[in-house]
Amino acid sequence: MRSDAVHRVLEAELAQARKRRGGQPPRVLDVGGGSGVWAVPLASAGCAVTVVDPSPNALATLQRRAADAGVADRITPLQGDTDALHAISPEGGADLVLGHGLLEVVDDVAAALREMAAATAPGGAVSVLVANRHAAVLARALTGRVTEALKLFQDPDGRLHDCAADTLQRRFDSDSVERAMREAGMDVELIQGQGVLSDIVPGSVLESTTGAAESLAELERLAAARPPLRDIATRLHAIGRVGG
Ligand SMILES: C[S@@+](CC[C@H](N)C(=O)[O-])C[C@H]1O[C@@H](n2cnc3c(N)ncnc32)[C@H](O)[C@@H]1O
Structure with a gap:
């Protein structure tokens, strides 16, 4: 897996x-x-992975990728959604339940998180990765789209309702993702950022400056869990523990 x-x-x-x-x-x-x-990387790292997704196209791509990587026997693709988790999760629950890029698109965040917690084995973890509303504001402001940045900042869900290109139903911040997970009965052990500065630093700087890529990687590592930089990361990552 990447690091x-x-x-x-x-x-x-x-x-x-x-x-x-x-x-x-x-x-x-x-x-x-x-x-x-x-x-696919988790299966390559030796895990038995069940993937639940409502999209047949996505699942077909998953099966092709799994076959190319030689891990098709470690991945079980199931067409379904968060409502069906109780019926299809592994007996005794999963050790790790991922909801990456999910909470931004589901209709009911609280129900999705409750289902994910219920599908987790005692002592296991739920890993949530969500789009950060503050990063979305910053990204637009830095590229001169200040009117969009203002609308996004003011919107209660952190989305652009009148923009077809904004396909998300909502974005989160560190407090809102933590609160949602606690309300679903999890102990939130970690909130960290993914893409704290790497999505802001221009690629040309990394190519033209000796040592810049290494320095940026180290900066990312150090800043990931440290507010206030953590709180402007492109994505927020949370780990919730389910009663053990
Ligand atoms: C942005 S993609 C994220 C894909 C992957 N988890 C990742 O991080 O790259 C969101 C996925 O959620 C799926 N999805 C949408 N609504 C869902 C629901 N109610 N339950 C489960 N999956 C859903 C979509 O079909 C899509 O494949």
Whole structure:
């Protein structure tokens, strides 16, 4: 797997799950897993992954990717949505439940999180990755789209209602994602940022300045869990523990 802050935390989580399960492959449930951006590397790292997604096209791409990576036997694709998790999650619950890029598109965030918590084995974790509303404002302001930035800032859901290109139903901030997870009964152990500065620094700087890419990677690592920089990251990552 890659080695940004999110991947590092998930690797540690999976190592713990492997220990709890006496060396057996950790069971991962990837809700809204789409075409397998997370599922395929996790299967390659030795996990048994169930992907639940309503989109047949995404699941077909997932199956192609899994076959290309030689891990089709470790991935179970299921067409369904958050409402169906109780019927399809692994017996005893999953060690790790992912909801990456999911809470921005579901109709009912609270219900989705409750279903995800219920599908998690005691002691297991829910990993949530969401778009950050403050980063969306900043990105628009920095590229001169200040009217959009203002509308986004003022909108209660952090979205642009009159812009067809904005396909999300909502964006989050560190407080709102933490609150939503707590209300679903999880202990929130970590909130960190993914893409704190790397989405702001121009690529040309990284190419033309010796050592810049390494410095940026180190800066990302150090800033990921440290407010206030954490709170402007492009995506916010939260780990919720389910009663053990
Ligand atoms: C932005 S993609 C994220 C894909 C992947 N998790 C990732 O991080 O790259 C959102 C996915 O959620 C799926 N989705 C939308 N509504 C859903 C629901 N109610 N339950 C489960 N998945 C849903 C979509 O089909 C899509 O594949």
